[in-house]
Amino acid sequence: MKFLKENENTQRYIDNIFSVVNAAKADPEAINATAGCLYDEEGKLFTYNCVGEADRSITEMQRSAYAASPAGNKEYVDLVCDFVLEGKVSNSHVAIASAGGTGAIYMAIKTCLSDGDTIIYPEISWGNYRVIANENNLEVLTYDVYDLNDLFNKIDMAPGKVFLIANSPCENPLGHAYSMNEWKAIMAKLNNLNKEVILLCDIAYIDYAREREYFSLFNEISDNVLVILAASCSKAFSYYGQRLGLMIAINNDKEFLDLYLNLCSRLARATWSNLNNAGMLSVAKVLKENKDGYLKELSEAREMLKKRTDLFIRQADDCGLELYTFCDGFFVTLKMKDNESRDEAHKLLLDNHIYTIKVNKGIRVALCSTPLKVVDGLAYKIKELL
Numbered sequence: 001m002k003f004l005k006e007n008e009n010t011q012r013y014i015d016n017i018f019s020v021v022n023a024a025k026a027d028p029e030a031i032n033a034t035a036g037c038l039y040d041e042e043g044k045l046f047t048y049n050c051v052g053e054a055d056r057s058i059t060e061m062q063r064s065a066y067a068a069s070p071a072g073n074k075e076y077v078d079l080v081c082d083f084v085l086e087g088k089v090s091n092s093h094v095a096i097a098s099a100g101g102t103g104a105i106y107m108a109i110k111t112c113l114s115d116g117d118t119i120i121y122p123e124i125s126w127g128n129y130r131v132i133a134n135e136n137n138l139e140v141l142t143y144d145v146y147d148l149n150d151l152f153n154k155i156d157m158a159p160g161k162v163f164l165i166a167n168s169p170c171e172n173p174l175g176h177a178y179s180m181n182e183w184k185a186i187m188a189k190l191n192n193l194n195k196e197v198i199l200l201c202d203i204a205y206i207d208y209a210r211e212r213e214y215f216s217l218f219n220e221i222s223d224n225v226l227v228i229l230a231a232s233c234s235k236a237f238s239y240y241g242q243r244l245g246l247m248i249a250i251n252n253d254k255e256f257l258d259l260y261l262n263l264c265s266r267l268a269r270a271t272w273s274n275l276n277n278a279g280m281l282s283v284a285k286v287l288k289e290n291k292d293g294y295l296k297e298l299s300e301a302r303e304m305l306k307k308r309t310d311l312f313i314r315q316a317d318d319c320g321l322e323l324y325t326f327c328d329g330f331f332v333t334l335k336m337k338d339n340e341s342r343d344e345a346h347k348l349l350l351d352n353h354i355y356t357i358k359v360n361k362g363i364r365v366a367l368c369s370t371p372l373k374v375v376d377g378l379a380y381k382i383k384e385l386l
């Protein structure tokens, strides 16, 4: 097409999430379970007091200034890296700041995959993986997160190198998490493949789960395995609009990692050039000066979320509303037979002012953005309508 590069994807991009979010905002009677952000019990976006305090201490000059380098401010990178790893990774690793968790995923894909390569991600997953795969002309294989054999089959089916995305714990939208034994089996499978493997762990929501013990398995990876962690400040610090995250690459070869960090820095320079300086200063200040205060607020936020998910699941069980098995996280997902019945059910809910998000073979209910008093009885209402 005129002006555009050869083979540019000219299919119209429709963002299914933001259109329903906006429809919900316009409906005064809405039960709004659409937003993938944490809201408080008053129905307002949840913010961390310690982050707000740190934000207020940033000077105008700091806010206006460029960050120290395209790879981010060193203090931010080091502190967030330590915060994410919690001392569990002794293997060689490097870290670079990114534009949200999305930026980390972008860098991993841009640096490791070429047109026509295959990417493997969960069958029911964050819709953006598909958008990113299309944008990069990748072939896609999907797997069932509840069935390790299916995952292993897909790994075996992938031609060329294996590029696997795992979004555990708090999988969006299922709330699924692999147990330590499952992680051991996954790592054994990847370590014993006779080809290159990139394991991209999307840990956007990890701070809302109980543990990250499985990181210790990254100390025993084979030389063929590169582990990339994509962390997000959007969720961890309720910092959605500030667009900050961190990519951590783990591998046995220090020399490779040094080169990898360098080429990621170049990619960052060529893509966003520089990140949000004030945001990086704030997050670093919180982790350096008020980590305990932050952890206390985080634990309260986690508790608030858990009360909602516990209540919804208890009431869903009580009335026989079928859900996918949930461990932790921002969302629960109603199980649908197929995407036709999903569309009907989703429309029925919309017609009754219940706003949710369609996902593959399911309907995502964002309990993260629904106060407990609204959650109470919601499963019964949905069951009755469906």
Ligand SMILES: Cc1ncc(COP(=O)(O)O)c(C=O)c1O
Pocket: 036, 099, 100, 101, 102, 103, 126, 167, 171, 172, 202, 204, 231, 232, 233, 234, 235, 240, 244, 245
């Ligand atoms: C599964 C998953 N991964 C990554 C992200 C990235 O978020 P951000 O780019 O805002 O850090 C999101 C955001 O919704 C998500 O749901």
